[in-house]
Amino acid sequence: MSMNSNEVRCLIAGGAGCLGTNLARRLLDQGAHVDVVDNLSTGRQANVDRLSRHPNFDFIKMDVADPAICRRLQRRRYSHVYNLACPTGVPNIKRLGEQMLMASSAGTLNLLKIARRCKAKYLFASTAEAYGDPDVFPQPETYVGRVDPVGPRSPYEEGKRFGEALTRFWGGKYGLEVRIVRIFNTYGPAMSPRDQRVIPQMLTRLIAGQPVPIYGDGTQTRSFLHVDDLVNGLLTVIEKGDSGEVYNVGGDQQITVRDLFTTVKKATGLAGEAVFRDHFIEDHRGRWPDTTKLRALGWRPSISLEAGIRESYQDLLRSLGVKPACPAFLAHGKTDRAPVQGDAPQLA
Numbered sequence: 001m002s003m004n005s006n007e008v009r010c011l012i013a014g015g016a017g018c019l020g021t022n023l024a025r026r027l028l029d030q031g032a033h034v035d036v037v038d039n040l041s042t043g044r045q046a047n048v049d050r051l052s053r054h055p056n057f058d059f060i061k062m063d064v065a066d067p068a069i070c071r072r073l074q075r076r077r078y079s080h081v082y083n084l085a086c087p088t089g090v091p092n093i094k095r096l097g098e099q100m101l102m103a104s105s106a107g108t109l110n111l112l113k114i115a116r117r118c119k120a121k122y123l124f125a126s127t128a129e130a131y132g133d134p135d136v137f138p139q140p141e142t143y144v145g146r147v148d149p150v151g152p153r154s155p156y157e158e159g160k161r162f163g164e165a166l167t168r169f170w171g172g173k174y175g176l177e178v179r180i181v182r183i184f185n186t187y188g189p190a191m192s193p194r195d196q197r198v199i200p201q202m203l204t205r206l207i208a209g210q211p212v213p214i215y216g217d218g219t220q221t222r223s224f225l226h227v228d229d230l231v232n233g234l235l236t237v238i239e240k241g242d243s244g245e246v247y248n249v250g251g252d253q254q255i256t257v258r259d260l261f262t263t264v265k266k267a268t269g270l271a272g273e274a275v276f277r278d279h280f281i282e283d284h285r286g287r288w289p290d291t292t293k294l295r296a297l298g299w300r301p302s303i304s305l306e307a308g309i310r311e312s313y314q315d316l317l318r319s320l321g322v323k324p325a326c327p328a329f330l331a332h333g334k335t336d337r338a339p340v341q342g343d344a345p346q347l348a
Ligand SMILES: NC(=O)c1ccc[n+]([C@@H]2O[C@H](COP(=O)([O-])OP(=O)(O)OC[C@H]3O[C@@H](n4cnc5c(N)ncnc54)[C@H](O)[C@@H]3O)[C@@H](O)[C@H]2O)c1
Pocket: 013, 014, 015, 016, 017, 018, 019, 020, 037, 038, 039, 040, 041, 042, 043, 044, 062, 063, 064, 065, 083, 084, 085, 086, 087, 088, 099, 102, 103, 107, 125, 126, 127, 128, 182, 183, 184, 185, 186, 187
């Protein structure tokens, strides 16, 4: 952080989620004050409880789409506003689609108003899904994407695209310092055992001794970034990036979902089978960020996929209250715990 650290007062919307919690912890460790606002729709109270031990931390349970948030926070002064608030998970689109749209539209507007009042730097967490089902590989920030505005994934994708447009527009109109990050698949400690994204789902299924569903033939590709590298990316963008600009943040090694499954088993020592199923929703064939723009600011990822998966596995075991694995458990991938989730479709 370039400012004196006790002048750094951050608002993290969505800070009870995986990425927000890790960002909050990093900022607190650096001496900043952090307020988290979150409605806990896909976030976890356990993440908040851990952060609450810190004297510079405060939690406000609220929906960012509620205009009352501007009044509720009107006495607080922030130097930085991070907007990470949005329900996540492709299987959640049916259930939480409207909330996704509202968080990224009304929520973004409310948070921009707070940033404007405080003259704070503002960062909007967009997504690789802003590119839709891409036909350009890797995807540079200049690629405008291939998104169906009324397709089944549109509440998430179009919500984020709207949030980007509003962020850019407000930045220009009111002279706000804004940045947009398009985040590619990120994983790591503080993921919820109920998270249906591909890495936590593979891990929780293997821990529970259940088969792991893979949708389609598993040849669709993704790239994965450890959350510590993601946090470095966000801090790099907010401190060194240009106002109004968009930056991809993601791992730039492509891997198929099928190979990911093998990597998860190898990294953890867990055994288990995959079951191949039809897609439950239109899938994207691939996602691969061009990170040239972020690398030009000095950012480099440093955590290997295998090491990151091992750490995530240990963290999930702790969250589930499962004792550290004994060799037999590792060999058979079995635990006496009840299954942690239903037959929920995974997403990547
Ligand atoms: N992790 C990834 O791979 C990834 C990839 C692309 C984009 N992103 C974006 O990064 C952000 C953080 O993602 P994450 O992985 O930590 O997901 P997450 O689901 O763990 O965190 C999102 C947080 O936002 C909160 N939230 C949702 N709607 C809200 C609302 N209306 N008001 C207040 N809080 C609300 C949730 O309760 C949750 O704590 C999200 O905006 C997500 O779209 C994440």
